[in-house]
Every structure is written in C-alpha cells, then in structure tokens.
Amino acid sequence: MSTPEPDQVAAPRRGRPGHDQETVLRQAIELFNAQGYDGTSMGDLAKALGLTKSAIYHHVPSKTHLLSLALDEALDGLTAVIDEAEQASAGASAYERLRRAVQLSVEVLVAHQPAVTLLLRVRGNSEVELDALRRRRAIDTRLAALVQQAVDEGSLRSDVSPQLVSRLLFGMVNSLVEWHRPGGAVDAHQLSEAITTIAFDGLATHQS
Amino acid sequence: MSTPEPDQVAAPRRGRPGHDQETVLRQAIELFNAQGYDGTSMGDLAKALGLTKSAIYHHVPSKTHLLSLALDEALDGLTAVIDEAEQASAGASAYERLRRAVQLSVEVLVAHQPAVTLLLRVRGNSEVELDALRRRRAIDTRLAALVQQAVDEGSLRSDVSPQLVSRLLFGMVNSLVEWHRPGGAVDAHQLSEAITTIAFDGLATHQS
Structure with missing residues (x-):
C-alpha cells in the first residue's frame, strides 16, 4: 500500500480532514467504540487498515488527535x-x-x-x-x-x-x-x- | 485486616451473597463501571479494598464470578x-x-x-x-x-x-x-x- 507524503494527505479541504486522514479517522472511531479508546493502540489501528505503524503517522500525528477530531x-x-x-x-x-x-x-x-x-x-x-x-x-x-x-x-x-x-x-x-x-x-x-x-x-x- | 475462612463468608444467606462477598461485589461493580471490566484486575480490586490479592480469593472465586453476580x-x-x-x-x-x-x-x-x-x-x-x-x-x-x-x-x-x-x-x-x-x-x-x-x-x- 502506498503511503503518500504528509503534505499530500493532511491538507484540510474546506475544514474537513483530507481523504486518507478521513479513512484513518473512520477506522479509529470504529475501534475506539468496539474496544475502548484506552484499549486501542496505534498499532491496532495500523493493523486494521493494513498499514505499518509508521505509515499511520504520515496521516495523523497522534491517537489523541484522532479522538479530538x-x-x-x-x-x-x-x-x-x-x-x-x-x-x-x-x-x-x-x-x-x-x-x-x-x-x-x-x-x-x-x-x-x-x-x-x-x-x-x-x-x-x-x-x-x-x-x-x-x-x-x-x-x-x-x-x-x-x-x-x-x-x-x-x-x-x-x-x-x-x-x-x-x-x-x-x-x-x-x-x-x-x-x-x-x-x-x-x-x-x-x-x-x-x-x-x-x-x-x-x-x-x-x-x- | 482479618481474612475469614471461605466457609464463614461464602455461605449464601437467603440466596444473597454473604456480607464480605457483598462488599467485594459492590467495589468490583464500581471499578468495572469506572475503568471497564477488561481494564480491572483482581489486583486493582484487592488494592481498592485494602486486601491482599490472595485474600480476595477467600471471598470470590474469580473476576468472572463477580461479573456474573x-x-x-x-x-x-x-x-x-x-x-x-x-x-x-x-x-x-x-x-x-x-x-x-x-x-x-x-x-x-x-x-x-x-x-x-x-x-x-x-x-x-x-x-x-x-x-x-x-x-x-x-x-x-x-x-x-x-x-x-x-x-x-x-x-x-x-x-x-x-x-x-x-x-x-x-x-x-x-x-x-x-x-x-x-x-x-x-x-x-x-x-x-x-x-x-x-x-x-x-x-x-x-x-x-
């Protein structure tokens, strides 16, 4: 799976998260609801998305940022x-x-x-x-x-x-x-x- | 703190848990609600009650048993x-x-x-x-x-x-x-x- 550079994916469009960040966010919300925020690691999120853990950080700076979004x-x-x-x-x-x-x-x-x-x-x-x-x-x-x-x-x-x-x-x-x-x-x-x-x-x- | 023998505390009265098991159960429910069932260990429960972990097992056989009660x-x-x-x-x-x-x-x-x-x-x-x-x-x-x-x-x-x-x-x-x-x-x-x-x-x- 390709991992675009941050400036390709993180630029907000009309105040909304970029497309790839949006995909990460949907998956994160699903995991937070299913197993709890504390019970979800960035590693879990990467695995669910078929990404490496380091690739996730191209899309979002932190788990806290995802919760906040x-x-x-x-x-x-x-x-x-x-x-x-x-x-x-x-x-x-x-x-x-x-x-x-x-x-x-x-x-x-x-x-x-x-x-x-x-x-x-x-x-x-x-x-x-x-x-x-x-x-x-x-x-x-x-x-x-x-x-x-x-x-x-x-x-x-x-x-x-x-x-x-x-x-x-x-x-x-x-x-x-x-x-x-x-x-x-x-x-x-x-x-x-x-x-x-x-x-x-x-x-x-x-x-x- | 005294740790009564199991037969002193575990005998059900009119189908209700015994007094000490009842105390353990109330504390367990409070912790399960506050930090989640999976996020609560029998060690956490013992600590909250001021008991040793082994003393807890004089009162209840398992965490699952507490959830079930x-x-x-x-x-x-x-x-x-x-x-x-x-x-x-x-x-x-x-x-x-x-x-x-x-x-x-x-x-x-x-x-x-x-x-x-x-x-x-x-x-x-x-x-x-x-x-x-x-x-x-x-x-x-x-x-x-x-x-x-x-x-x-x-x-x-x-x-x-x-x-x-x-x-x-x-x-x-x-x-x-x-x-x-x-x-x-x-x-x-x-x-x-x-x-x-x-x-x-x-x-x-x-x-x-």
Missing part, C-alpha cells in the same frame, strides 16, 4: 443543531424551536452515529475528553433553555422540571445509538417522527 | 418487574400493565443503578456477557409484547411500531443511569412520575 465531529454537528433551532424564523414559537431541535438532533445522531456514540461514552479521562464534556454541557444548557422557554410560553407542561424534561427527552434521543443500525428497517426520518410524536404528543390515545 | 442482580430485578407487570390483577388493562412496567423499571434502575449501568454496557465479549445479552433480549421481547397488547387494546397510538415504541420508551428509562445521582435532587418516585407522564401523556399542553 472524532469528538469535534459529533459536537460540531450537535452545536449546529442548537444554532439552527435558536435562530429559527422570528415567527417560530419556543415549542416549534424545541421540536425542531429534537428532529435535527436525531438526524445528526443517525448521520454521525459512530462519532456521537464515542462522545456519549466520554468520561473525562484526559484534557481532550474534559474539553468535550464542557462543550457537551454547553449544548445541554442551551437545550434546557429551549425547554424552559416553551414552558414559559405555556406550550409545554410545567409539572415536570425543565431540566428533567431536557434530560429525559435527549436521553430518549441519545438512546438510539445503542440499537439503531445504519441501513436498517427504520430511517432517520421515521426515527425523528417517532421520537417527536412520543415526546410531545404522548403514547396514550386518550389522556389519563 | 453483578449482571444477575440487574437482570433478576428487571425480570421481576416484567413478571409483576404481566401478572397484574386480572382487571388491569394492557395500558395499566405497561405503565406499571415503566414505573417499576425506573425503581429497579435507581435501586440497582451500578449493576444496571454495567448490564447496559455489556457487549457480549464472553460467555457470561452473551448469557446476559440473551436474558436482556428476553426481557425486551416481553416488554415489546406489553406494548403490542396496549396497541391492540386501542389505548396506545398505533402510528409508531410497537418495537420502536418499546425501544424508545425503555431507551428513555435506561438513559437515567447516565446522569441520575443517588441522593440527588430527584428521587425514584419523581423520576418514575416524570417518565410515565412524558411517555404516555406527552410534553405538549395541547395536542398538535
């Missing part, structure tokens, strides 16, 4: 969701913005499922992980604010605390990384419809 | 939930049985949170883990059947597939192991009320 992918996607929901047209109610945030979150989770799976397992064992947890908390805070605004507006029930609503709502969204399989029977649109229907309208046919 | 604790609790929900009084509707299953599941998750957390992270890397996954799937199948019965009865909406409802509903329930802290601001009763309210009655004050 993976977590940024997930966090950038989720941040864009909340940006878009918050900036929804001036006429949108808080209820509509929250519902939109839920729909878009499901789409990001499905489109970036391996990276989001990795993010959801981060426990803060390094500076990169602590940074990711800080960014994740900032997103959670903004989502909880959307919930609060919908409660204040009178469109969301007020008998459950907004913080608890936010945790359970996005707990349901996030749970799909545990069982959703890309290309399976249920696509992103069906998932986002099902989740918003259950969460906002409830499962019961008659309110009890 | 922990997963059984979670699975026995969840199986008891579905047993109770299925055997609810003859007058109970399928809707009431399902709602009861959700409430009881939350209580078991909160009461056995470390063991359930461990169960939810099992990926089938050993015979013990594969057995646990089989038992978990059997529980999931019975929960999905309760959902189906409530749909058939007409009390649950039929525009989302029962299997998807079951996954999202218990996905929301299971998500609480990620953020619920024992002794925190929200107790098991409040959690189970919040989850059943959101899932069955929906968040919206007016149905859209």
Whole structure:
C-alpha cells in the first residue's frame, strides 16, 4: 500500500480532514467504540487498515488527535443543531424551536452515529475528553433553555422540571445509538417522527 | 485486616451473597463501571479494598464470578418487574400493565443503578456477557409484547411500531443511569412520575 507524503494527505479541504486522514479517522472511531479508546493502540489501528505503524503517522500525528477530531465531529454537528433551532424564523414559537431541535438532533445522531456514540461514552479521562464534556454541557444548557422557554410560553407542561424534561427527552434521543443500525428497517426520518410524536404528543390515545 | 475462612463468608444467606462477598461485589461493580471490566484486575480490586490479592480469593472465586453476580442482580430485578407487570390483577388493562412496567423499571434502575449501568454496557465479549445479552433480549421481547397488547387494546397510538415504541420508551428509562445521582435532587418516585407522564401523556399542553 502506498503511503503518500504528509503534505499530500493532511491538507484540510474546506475544514474537513483530507481523504486518507478521513479513512484513518473512520477506522479509529470504529475501534475506539468496539474496544475502548484506552484499549486501542496505534498499532491496532495500523493493523486494521493494513498499514505499518509508521505509515499511520504520515496521516495523523497522534491517537489523541484522532479522538479530538472524532469528538469535534459529533459536537460540531450537535452545536449546529442548537444554532439552527435558536435562530429559527422570528415567527417560530419556543415549542416549534424545541421540536425542531429534537428532529435535527436525531438526524445528526443517525448521520454521525459512530462519532456521537464515542462522545456519549466520554468520561473525562484526559484534557481532550474534559474539553468535550464542557462543550457537551454547553449544548445541554442551551437545550434546557429551549425547554424552559416553551414552558414559559405555556406550550409545554410545567409539572415536570425543565431540566428533567431536557434530560429525559435527549436521553430518549441519545438512546438510539445503542440499537439503531445504519441501513436498517427504520430511517432517520421515521426515527425523528417517532421520537417527536412520543415526546410531545404522548403514547396514550386518550389522556389519563 | 482479618481474612475469614471461605466457609464463614461464602455461605449464601437467603440466596444473597454473604456480607464480605457483598462488599467485594459492590467495589468490583464500581471499578468495572469506572475503568471497564477488561481494564480491572483482581489486583486493582484487592488494592481498592485494602486486601491482599490472595485474600480476595477467600471471598470470590474469580473476576468472572463477580461479573456474573453483578449482571444477575440487574437482570433478576428487571425480570421481576416484567413478571409483576404481566401478572397484574386480572382487571388491569394492557395500558395499566405497561405503565406499571415503566414505573417499576425506573425503581429497579435507581435501586440497582451500578449493576444496571454495567448490564447496559455489556457487549457480549464472553460467555457470561452473551448469557446476559440473551436474558436482556428476553426481557425486551416481553416488554415489546406489553406494548403490542396496549396497541391492540386501542389505548396506545398505533402510528409508531410497537418495537420502536418499546425501544424508545425503555431507551428513555435506561438513559437515567447516565446522569441520575443517588441522593440527588430527584428521587425514584419523581423520576418514575416524570417518565410515565412524558411517555404516555406527552410534553405538549395541547395536542398538535
């Protein structure tokens, strides 16, 4: 297998990793999810890619760098969701913005499922992980604010605390990384419809 | 520290592990959750307990045995939930049985949170883990059947597939192991009320 020089592969295109770095990143995320970040060596990664260990370092400077790229992918996607929901047209109610945030979150989770799976397992064992947890908390805070605004507006029930609503709502969204399989029977649109229907309208046919 | 003879500590009381084995088990579950099962050695466990490694083996035969006890604790609790929900009084509707299953599941998750957390992270890397996954799937199948019965009865909406409802509903329930802290601001009763309210009655004050 050819091992291009770093300047051929590492140059970012429109802020995205280069093609070969992208291949390494996908394989790294898969291994991190399957056997844990700590349980994955650069040697494991090279082996899975059919490269020598030294060839890997032509593509990426370190394992930490791969973790950082993976977590940024997930966090950038989720941040864009909340940006878009918050900036929804001036006429949108808080209820509509929250519902939109839920729909878009499901789409990001499905489109970036391996990276989001990795993010959801981060426990803060390094500076990169602590940074990711800080960014994740900032997103959670903004989502909880959307919930609060919908409660204040009178469109969301007020008998459950907004913080608890936010945790359970996005707990349901996030749970799909545990069982959703890309290309399976249920696509992103069906998932986002099902989740918003259950969460906002409830499962019961008659309110009890 | 004294190291009682095996026959003093390993004798099960009413089917529960003996007192000292129980202490070892709690510490093992904590370490398995914090650093992974594979990343935890019996030496780590001994150190955390202030015992010698050989003393640990007076209490438990192996690390696998500890994993098995922990997963059984979670699975026995969840199986008891579905047993109770299925055997609810003859007058109970399928809707009431399902709602009861959700409430009881939350209580078991909160009461056995470390063991359930461990169960939810099992990926089938050993015979013990594969057995646990089989038992978990059997529980999931019975929960999905309760959902189906409530749909058939007409009390649950039929525009989302029962299997998807079951996954999202218990996905929301299971998500609480990620953020619920024992002794925190929200107790098991409040959690189970919040989850059943959101899932069955929906968040919206007016149905859209």
